[in-house]
Amino acid sequence: MPVVSQIQRQLDYSLIPSSTPIVIDNGTSYFRIGWAGEDDPRVVFRNIIQRPRHKTTGETVTVVGDHDPALFKYFDCSRSGPRSAFDSNVVYNFEIMEWILDFGFDRLGANGSGIDHPILMTECVCNPLYSRSKMAELLFETYGVPSVAFGVDGVFSYKRNQQLGVCRKDGLAVCPGFMTTHVIPFINGEPDFRGSCRTNIGGFHVTDSLKQLLTLKYPYHMSRFTWEKVEDLKVEHCYIAPDYFAETRLFQKGAPEAESKTRCWQLPWVPPPVEEGPSEEELARKAAIKEKQGQRLREMAEAKRYSKINELENELRGLEFLLRQLDQVEASGIPSFLAETGYVSKQEVESAWTKASQSLRKVKGEQAELEDKPDQSPSEKFNLIDVPDDMLTAEQLKEKRRQIFIKTSAEGRQRAKQRRLEAELERERRNQEDEERRLENPELYLEQLHVKYKELSEKIEQRKRLKTNGGHTNGNNQSGGVGRGERLNAAQRERMRLLTTAAFDRGKGEDTFGARDEDWELYKLMSRDNDDEDEGPDPDEAELIRISSRLQELDAAFVPKLEMGISQPAIEVPKFRPLTEEDYRVVLGVERFRCPEILFNPNFIGVDQVGLDEMAGVSIRRLSCKDQELEDKLTQSILLTGGSSAFPGICERLEAGIRMIRPCGTPIKVVRAVDPVLDAWRGASAYAAALQFRSQTFTKMDYYEKGEDWLRRYQLQYSL
Known part of the structure; x- marks a missing residue:
């Protein structure tokens, strides 16, 4: 489990002598502060701040470290995300750093009068002068610290494990941290920063990758995959595969070994209430x-x-x-x-x-x-239809027209009803024949439907192309492009001819179109609906729609063509499926080793840098010592330290990777730190408790006298 923040305020600050240094491990992930000579830090919290607003008053508060979940009841924490003072592993935002130091000193028990204890603070490898000088200015000007010393956290961890006999004086410290990974070579117990190297990959990227994979895999549980919970899952279940591609093939084949390596996280699930029928x-x-x-x-x-x-x-x-x-x-x-x-x-x-x-x-x-x-009989009901108009009065002529209209409408309705009945009977007959053929040979029937569907589709497409192109192509245009006249069918061209003739005749003088009865006969001729498009539904298209519906019923893999402009039957949208207990079970399979693999292959997340094994080889080559004996000493004592070095299997994988890039027979030994998380602080605590520590610090007077440029040459002597 990750370190839980201990933010209880200490009460013995006034009892500690002012000569006792304060040790601060200013890590990218966690801030640890305590007294020199002690085994554990007094206060530990996440090195972040958050500034939410009160839901009622709108007042902004500052929350440092781990926030209390009860804050969500009173404060809106969704609009203000957590903020860090670090860019990669370098402090750049000293306003946030001041909030964090205020909180750390307050939890340690210091009052507002200032800090009268020497301070040993950790920093990254090759920390820029700007960051180091601004940190010294903050400590001297704001808190009144008498003296300050800066040291590298990975070096303190290596020195502590050297004292415990885990590693030797000559060796390599591989430090996969939260945002970056460093490799530091040691010669005669002192770090040689000329051969150090850095990669911008760390535990943050592993957690972020796991969070993204789980969110994509279980989109309906996105709110449950918080950063803290995913961090817990990473620490508890992730491991480094000895051979990534072999492990991937194992899970791909579904071998029993893969099932034994799969872990499940069951989310709370309440079965939906069963609706009982009414009594x-x-x-x-x-x-x-x-x-x-x-x-x-x-x-x-x-x-x-x-x-x-x-x-x-x-x-x-x-x-x-x-x-x-x-x-x-x-x-x-x-x-x-x-x-x-x-x-x-x-x-x-x-x-x-x-x-x-x-x-x-x-x-x-x-x-x-x-x-x-x-x-009345039909002859009596429509008695005026057969009577000539000259033998009828005006009232009778009006009644005759009404009788003609009623009779015509009734006969039309009867004919339409008869046609619908005949079409229904024909449809039933054809469906019955299709069903009989399907029962005789289902495979042959389905194949015939596909063939017929293809033939009808090509026929309709060809007819539409001919209708668009006017039945031919232009000889001067081989690509099929045609003019406006060629795109018109015969009826449309006749209509245009009539319009042109009428406009030509009437254009010679005054426009009197419509004054004579023959003009309206011409209008009726031009308005007559004799286009092929309006003659009614195409039987081929109707048959195609019927076959398409039939294929959708019988063949689940069939996809109808929608580009022909034919109204396809509506596809039924699948209804919402209620979530079951299986949906609330988060399965961690390939994700367990896929996410930590980015420590060795950063290109998995698009970072064009080397992994841990290649970094060790780069660090050895940068020393340019050309001493085979020294190189063998370095590879015989490789220490893994840092929060991201706790993955199971990382030592074996790192040893195998280094063995592939070193000459055959090179002695290689990779060990893990006793406590990869706290060894940096404990090593710094032991260093600050030594009597010679005061000679390694620089005071406020030195800072005022020598200025920031002196910090450029400042280098801590780690062997006292």
Whole structure:
């Protein structure tokens, strides 16, 4: 598990003598501070700050290190991400650094009067002068520190393990950290920074890669893959494969060894409640309510029906009384008699009586009898159709046109109904034949459908190309490009000819088109819909749609062509599938060794740099000692230290990689530090507790007198 922050405020600061130095391991990931000579740091927290706003007042607060999850209840932490003072492994933002130092000194127990203890602070290899001088200025000017010393964290870790007998005086320190990885050669117990090298790859990139893989693999659990949780998964489950490609093939084949190396993380899952059907009492209650509502609707409909019947009966009685009075009035006096009634003629009153009587019979339920036993035969109903127009009055001509329209509409509806019935019967017959053929030989039937679908598709495409190109291509244009006239079909070209002729004739004088009847005949001719596109649905396209639907039912791999402009049947969108217990199980398989592999192959994430094994060879070559005995001493004591060196299998993989780049027979020994995380602080604590430590520091007076340039030549002597 990663180090848990210990942010309890210490209470013994005033009891510590002012001669006791304060040791600070200013790491990119964690900030550790404590007293020299002790085995463990007093305060440990993440080296980040966060500045959320209060949800109610909008006030900004500064949270240093690990934030309390309870803050999310009162503060909006989503808009202000964590910020670090480091760029790679170099401190560049000293405003954030001041917040972190304030918090660290406060947790150590210091008051606001200043720090009166010497300070030993770790830094990166070959720290730039600007960063070192600004850090010294911050410590001297802001906190009043009497003296300061800077040392490399990886060197302190190597020196501590050298004292414990883990490594020798001559060797290599390989330090995979949080943001970078360093290799430092040691000769006679002192680091030789001329042969050191750095790669911008570390534990941050491993965690970030694992987070991205899990997010892509389980997109519906993105909120659960927080940085802290992914860091825990990396520390608990990731390892370095002895042979990456062999391990990958093992998981690809699904071997039993791969299953034994797979780890599962079961997220909390609550099964969805099972919806039980309604009980018999509930069904009976709902049926009673439904019956009661239906009875009420029936009563309302019946009351409305009786009201309508009474209204129509009253209207009929009034019309019958009016007709009896009209029988007693002379023909010449009928218009004046009907002037106050709203009717014009006796025929109109009779027509109104007929409509009212038909409506009354329909409301009373006698319509079926009227349809079964019509009062009039077709010849009596349409008695004016065959009568010449010169033998009819104006009113009769109007009635004749109405009868013609009614008869034509009825016959058209009957023909359309008959066509629909015949088409339905034909469709059923063809479906039955298709089903019989499919049952006889399903494979042959499916193959024939594919062949027919392909033939119809090519036929329709060819016809559309011919229609677009006018049936031919231009001889001067071999690529198929045609002019406007060639893209028109015969009917469209005829229409354009008529329009051109009419415009030419009328252009000679005043535009009087439409004044004569023959002009409108020309208009009808031009407006006649005789294009091929409007003749109705193409039977080939209808057959293609039918075959496409059939293939979608029988062949799951069939994909219809959508580029022909044919309306394909709508594809049913799959419904949302509820998440099961299996979906809440996070499986870590190939991710366990794929993410840490970037320490040896940074090109996996697009970083064009070398890995750990090649860095060791580069560091040895940079020394240019040309002493085989010294090179053998360096490879016999290779120490792995740093937070990212705790992966299982990293020592064996590093030893195998170095053996491939060194001459045959070279003695190679790779060991891991006793505590890769805290050995840097413990080594610095032991160094600061030595009596000779004061000779390795520079005081505030030296800083004021010699200035920042003196820091360029400052070098700590690690062997006291």
